[in-house]
Amino acid sequence: MSLSSRFAGFRAPLVIAALLLSATSAHALPSYARQTEQECVSCHVGAIGPQLTPYGQKFKIGGYTDGKIADWGIPLSAHIIAGATHTNKDQDGPAAENFKSNDNVAIQEVSGFVGGKLSDHVGTFSQVTLSGIEQRVGWDNIDVRYARELKFGTTDAVLGVSLNNSPTVQDPFNTVGVWAYPYTSSDLGFGAPSNALLTGENALYGLGQNVLGLTGYAFIADSVYAELGGYRRLNGNTLSRLGAGRDSAVPLTGFTPYYRLAYTKDFNHQNLSLGLIGLNSSFKPEDGGGAKDKFKDIGLDASYQFLGTRKHIGTVNAAYIREKQTLDYTLAEGGADHRSQTLKSYNLNAAYYFMNTYGATVGLFGSKGNEDATLYADNRLARPNTTGTTVQLDWTPTGKESFTGPAWLNYRLALQYTAFSKYDGAKSDYDGTGRKASDNNTLFLYLWSAL
Amino acid sequence: MKPRLLTALSLLVVSLAASAAGDAGRGADSFDANCAECHSVAKTLKNKKGPTLFGIVGRPSASIAGFDYSPALKAAGFAWSQEKLDAYVTAPKKLVPEGKMKFDGIADASERADLLSFLAEQK
Numbered sequence: 061m062s063l064s065s066r067f068a069g070f071r072a073p074l075v076i077a078a079l080l081l082s083a084t085s086a087h088a089l090p091s092y093a094r095q096t097e098q099e100c101v102s103c104h105v106g107a108i109g110p111q112l113t114p115y116g117q118k119f120k121i122g123g124y125t126d127g128k129i130a131d132w133g134i135p136l137s138a139h140i141i142a143g144a145t146h147t148n149k150d151q152d153g154p155a156a157e158n159f160k161s162n163d164n165v166a167i168q169e170v171s172g173f174v175g176g177k178l179s180d181h182v183g184t185f186s187q188v189t190l191s192g193i194e195q196r197v198g199w200d201n202i203d204v205r206y207a208r209e210l211k212f213g214t215t216d217a218v219l220g221v222s223l224n225n226s227p228t229v230q231d232p233f234n235t236v237g238v239w240a241y242p243y244t245s246s247d248l249g250f251g252a253p254s255n256a257l258l259t260g261e262n263a264l265y266g267l268g269q270n271v272l273g274l275t276g277y278a279f280i281a282d283s284v285y286a287e288l289g290g291y292r293r294l295n296g297n298t299l300s301r302l303g304a305g306r307d308s309a310v311p312l313t314g315f316t317p318y319y320r321l322a323y324t325k326d327f328n329h330q331n332l333s334l335g336l337i338g339l340n341s342s343f344k345p346e347d348g349g350g351a352k353d354k355f356k357d358i359g360l361d362a363s364y365q366f367l368g369t370r371k372h373i374g375t376v377n378a379a380y381i382r383e384k385q386t387l388d389y390t391l392a393e394g395g396a397d398h399r400s401q402t403l404k405s406y407n408l409n410a411a412y413y414f415m416n417t418y419g420a421t422v423g424l425f426g427s428k429g430n431e432d433a434t435l436y437a438d439n440r441l442a443r444p445n446t447t448g449t450t451v452q453l454d455w456t457p458t459g460k461e462s463f464t465g466p467a468w469l470n471y472r473l474a475l476q477y478t479a480f481s482k483y484d485g486a487k488s489d490y491d492g493t494g495r496k497a498s499d500n501n502t503l504f505l506y507l508w509s510a511l
Numbered sequence: 512m513k514p515r516l517l518t519a520l521s522l523l524v525v526s527l528a529a530s531a532a533g534d535a536g537r538g539a540d541s542f543d544a545n546c547a548e549c550h551s552v553a554k555t556l557k558n559k560k561g562p563t564l565f566g567i568v569g570r571p572s573a574s575i576a577g578f579d580y581s582p583a584l585k586a587a588g589f590a591w592s593q594e595k596l597d598a599y600v601t602a603p604k605k606l607v608p609e610g611k612m613k614f615d616g617i618a619d620a621s622e623r624a625d626l627l628s629f630l631a632e633q634k
Contacts (some may be wrong), residue, residue: 096558102548115548128579129561328615329544369543461551 089175091135095125102458106413107459114326117232123207124183135176143506149499155248167192198303235361249502260356287320351389398436443485538629583609
């Protein structure tokens with residue numbers, strides 16, 4: 061969608077799968093609230109959304125095991141996201157199969173979850189999604205954990221392992237990848253591009269829901285978070301059985317290391333975190349005669365939350381990712397002019413919430429890459445550069461003590477606008493047909509409800 | 512001079528007493544910032560992760576029926592006097608070493624006084 065190349069044919073299924081089953085995922089689970097007897101706002105700034113408070117981060121790091129096991133043994137939840145999408149100018153074709161080129165209304169996704177404590181030390185966030193756009197059911201974000209609290213001398217620590225299917229889905233901070241802002245976006249419009257593998261997919265490959273990873277982590281003295289692990293590919297048969305589609309399989313070779321180091325400090329009224337995150341991956345398509353495409357992603361991130369008395373809440377999240385690409389396979393196949401490429405991307409967002417109910421968020425995003433007339437053949441300036449702003453206003457009356465309605469009812473109504481100042485390398489005529497970046501500006505009105 | 516001195520001394524005494532008792536208004540803010548995530552003071556006696564704090568002052572420890580207290584707190588056998596609450600809010604693990612409450616405590620004595628003043632009104 062955001063980048064084009066002669067490889068678009070084989071990457072399209074990856075991108076579609078990633079868009080439908082990953083980029084729009086943003087979840088808080090009522091089953092967690094039932095398990096911990098806490099309100100949604102204890103874990104999420106402004107609830108329902110995924111921006112975790114320190115309490116929520118610790119709940120995730122603790123393996124989703126705090127609290128009691130569900131009465132019926134399996135902690136179940138569900139949610140639905142439905143919305144209306146308008147773009148500044150009609151898209152060149154249908155926004156998706158069975159949809160119009162503009163002004164679409166859709167039930168974007170219906171998800172079922174097993175979310176919460178399974179035993180004293182095992183918990184999960186496991187999601188199956190029916191995409192209302194693609195009209196198929198498949199596995200979505202999966203994170204199954206084992207965690208234990210230990211004491212080393214006078215120092216408290218949590219040690220755990222996560223079995224998951226997407227790099228960053230297990231991350232407790234909301235700065236990079238799966239859980240970064242915007243937490244939900246339209247599948248039928250244009251959103252901030254995900255340009256690095258670390259954030260899900262790049263111009264050539266996608267990892268989200270196409271791999272299986274095992275990582276081990278330690279959270280020491282409530283301040284140092286360290287995680288190390290890796291990912292392996294899943295074959296087409298397995299992905300087909302999981303509903304992700306046989307074509308989603310990626311030729312990932314061997315073991316793909318993932319690492320994360322962060323320092324966080326909770327001052328109760330406010331908190332901050334600083335971190336480093338990275339992923340090194342290598343792909344060897346069968347028809348390449350042994351040639352590989354390699355990617356080294358490294359990112360820096362930071363976040364700050366002012367929680368105060370929870371009447372006025374302010375948050376800032378920032379991330380910068382640099383992806384070094386060595387494209388031996390793509391070059392050999394005539395898919396790029398240059399073997400070595402670099403892609404840099406950033407996101408910076410600030411949010412204000414009043415009474416954990418009324419929210420306003422502004423997010424800046426951007427990416428910048430090398431000029432390559434073949435890799436970016438459909439871009440008039442042969443560059444992937446895209447910049448823009450996403451603004452969201454939302455109203456979430458549920459999930460707090462002051463809400464007097466039924467405890468099972470959770471919903472958010474939100475209006476989101478994404479404006480592009482540059483798209484695929486240019487402000488105007490970015491694709492040689494006269495289309496402007498601002499033609500892709502997307503207005504998304506959505507309702508998100510969970511039970 | 513004498514009446515003025517007396518007035519000044521009276522004001523000082525009243526001020527010191529108020530300081531010792533704390534400011535319930537500021538205490539409400541402290542409660543929202545430090546406690547409300549896990550405790551409620553609603554008159555409906557709502558338990559969250561922590562037990563209701565409505566009527567906490569003077570209440571016997573571990574006495575809310577149906578709440579899953581730690582064995583340590585069950586065995587404590589004291590009543591939540593202002594002094595006990597102050598000690599607990601200062602350093603929970605010091606008063607109840609094997610307790611479940613995950614809270615580092617409030618070091619500032621005046622903030623604790625404000626908070627206890629607010630809690631005393633929740634009855």
